[in-house]
Amino acid sequence: MSETTRTHTVALPTDQELVLKVIPMPADCNASGDIFGGWVMAQVDLAGAVLPARRVRGRMVTVAVNEFIFKQAVKVGDILSFFSRIVRVGRTSVTVKVEVFAERFQLQGQYIKVTEANLTYVAVDDQGKPRLVPEE
Numbered sequence: 100m101s102e103t104t105r106t107h108t109v110a111l112p113t114d115q116e117l118v119l120k121v122i123p124m125p126a127d128c129n130a131s132g133d134i135f136g137g138w139v140m141a142q143v144d145l146a147g148a149v150l151p152a153r154r155v156r157g158r159m160v161t162v163a164v165n166e167f168i169f170k171q172a173v174k175v176g177d178i179l180s181f182f183s184r185i186v187r188v189g190r191t192s193v194t195v196k197v198e199v200f201a202e203r204f205q206l207q208g209q210y211i212k213v214t215e216a217n218l219t220y221v222a223v224d225d226q227g228k229p230r231l232v233p234e235e
């Protein structure tokens with residue numbers, strides 16, 4: 100059975116915001132031709148920052164990445180779509196869920212969930228100390 104028939108296509112989320120689209124390149128691969136997990140994690144950190152940045156309005160840092168799950172390998176030429184939603188706003192932190200869907204190179208319009216993670220960002224002041232998340 101080919102890989103494309105083994106994987107499950109899914110509908111894209113309607114309750115989350117599309118925060119990033121990116122296509123991995125050969126320079127992002129390991130020796131086996133799959134995309135490095137670390138490259139995907141960096142993109143998830145960038146994508147995850149989009150909604151907290153709107154709330155925090157200023158300097159912030161990533162404090163935690165939790166439950167990072169790689170469900171399927173990412174390939175060169177996949178179109179990756181990153182969806183996100185805020186799951187918690189604390190005193191000084193904002194936590195988001197990020198889900199990543201791939202359209203395989205020759206199967207566009209069909210989406211496979213490849214990765215998901217929860218990330219927490221902390222609003223910080225000029226000294227790098229936590230500050231309150233502003234009211235909406």
Ligand SMILES: CC(C)(COP(=O)(O)OP(=O)(O)OC[C@H]1O[C@@H](n2cnc3c(N)ncnc32)[C@H](O)[C@@H]1OP(=O)(O)O)[C@@H](O)C(=O)NCCC(=O)NCCS
Pocket residue numbers: 160161162163188189190191192193219221223227228229
């Ligand atoms: C983020 C940082 C400013 C927090 O400082 P701190 O003195 O530990 O602050 P606190 O303990 O008051 O925690 C601040 C917030 O982070 C949250 N937090 C701390 N550790 C956490 C963890 N492991 N998971 C989830 N949230 C966490 C706290 O719950 C708190 O949120 P709240 O105010 O909304 O409840 C500090 O740890 C830091 O600068 N870390 C480095 C960040 C960085 O460089 N990131 C990039 C890595 S390359």
